[in-house]
Amino acid sequence: MMNNQAAAAVHADGLTVRRGTGRNPRTVLDGLSFDVPRGRITGLLGPSGCGKSTLMRAVVGTQAHVTGTLDVLGRPAGHPGLRSRIGYVTQAPSVYDDLTVRQNLDYFAAILDPGRASAERRRATVTRAIADVDLTTHTTALAGNLSGGQRSRVSLAVALLGSPELLVLDEPTVGLDPVLRRDLWNLFHDLAATRGATLLVSSHVMDEAERCHDLLLMREGRLLAQDTPEALRTRTRTDTVEEGFLHLVDAANAEADATTAAPHGSTR
Numbered sequence: 001m002m003n004n005q006a007a008a009a010v011h012a013d014g015l016t017v018r019r020g021t022g023r024n025p026r027t028v029l030d031g032l033s034f035d036v037p038r039g040r041i042t043g044l045l046g047p048s049g050c051g052k053s054t055l056m057r058a059v060v061g062t063q064a065h066v067t068g069t070l071d072v073l074g075r076p077a078g079h080p081g082l083r084s085r086i087g088y089v090t091q092a093p094s095v096y097d098d099l100t101v102r103q104n105l106d107y108f109a110a111i112l113d114p115g116r117a118s119a120e121r122r123r124a125t126v127t128r129a130i131a132d133v134d135l136t137t138h139t140t141a142l143a144g145n146l147s148g149g150q151r152s153r154v155s156l157a158v159a160l161l162g163s164p165e166l167l168v169l170d171e172p173t174v175g176l177d178p179v180l181r182r183d184l185w186n187l188f189h190d191l192a193a194t195r196g197a198t199l200l201v202s203s204h205v206m207d208e209a210e211r212c213h214d215l216l217l218m219r220e221g222r223l224l225a226q227d228t229p230e231a232l233r234t235r236t237r238t239d240t241v242e243e244g245f246l247h248l249v250d251a252a253n254a255e256a257d258a259t260t261a262a263p264h265g266s267t268r
C-alpha cells in the first residue's frame with residue numbers, strides 16, 4: 001500500500017498559525033491537515049485574506065508562531081537543508097530594478113552556484129530559466145523598465161534557477177493577460193511532467209483551479225476541502241470548481257447556523 005504521508009512533498013497535521021502583536025494575536029490558520037502530493041500541481045484557493053500567503057510562508061519556513069506538524073520534503077518546515085530544494089515566489093517581485101534581466105539572474109545564480117569553475121554551467125542555467133519564463137527577447141532590458149507581469153516572470157525565473165523540487169508560487173498570474181497566464185500554466189505543467197517538480201500555487205481566481213491536479217480550498221483560515229477538481233465537481237454535483245466551492249461554503253454556513261441554533265436541551 002502506498003504511504004501517502006511519506007510520498008507527500010508537504011504533510012500538515014493540525015497546522016495552526018497565530019499572527020498579530022500585543023495581547024490579541026489572531027488565529028489565521030486553524031488546525032489544517034493535508035498532504036501536497038509530489039510531482040503534481042496543487043492549487044491553494046480561497047478568497048482574499050483566508051490565509052493562503054500565511055500557509056505558503058509556513059511551508060517555506062518564514063512564518064513565525066507555527067504549531068502542529070508541518071513536514072516539507074521529509075524534513076520539518078524551515079530546516080536549513082530545505083533552502084536549496086525550494087523555490088519561492090512572493091506576490092511582490094524581488095528583482096533589482098537597476099540590473100538587466102540577465103544580470104538579475106546572473107547575480108542569484110552566482111549565489112546558488114558560486115566559483116569560476118561553474119561559470120559555464122551558470123550561464124546555461126540562466127539561459128534556460130530566462131527561456132522558461134519567455135523573456136529571451138528581454139535579456140538586456142533593465143528590470144525597472146519591465147511591465148509588472150514581466151517583473152513577476154523574472155522573479156519566477158530566479159526561483160527556477162536551482163531546479164527546486166518544490167515550487168511555492170504566491171498568486172503568480174495576478175495581473176497577467178490571458179495569453180501569458182495560459183503560457184505560465186503550460187510551464188507549470190511542463191515543470192511537473194518533465195522535471196518531476198511539485199508545485200503549490202495560490203490563486204483567488206477560481207477558474208485557475210481547473211488547471212490544477214489537486215486543490216486545497218480554504219476559507220477563513222480553515223480547509224474546506226482537499227480534492228481533485230473533477231472529484232469536487234462530482235461530489236458537489238456542480239459544473240465548475242467555483243460552483244463547487246460556493247456549495248461547500250453554503251454547507252459550512254448551514255452547519256454553523258445549525259450548531260448555533262442547537263436546542264437548549266442538547267446533551268452536548
Ligand SMILES: Nc1ncnc2c1ncn2[C@@H]1O[C@H](COP(=O)(O)OP(=O)(O)OP(=O)(O)O)[C@@H](O)[C@H]1O
Nearest residue numbers: 019020021028047048049050051052053054055204
Ligand atoms: N502581519 C500580520 N499581523 C496580523 N495579521 C495578519 C498579518 N498579515 C496578515 N494577517 C492576517 O492574516 C490573515 C491571512 O492573511 P494572508 O495574507 O495569509 O491571506 P491571503 O489569503 O494570502 O490573502 P490575499 O489573497 O489577499 O493575499 C488575514 O486575515 C490578515 O488580515
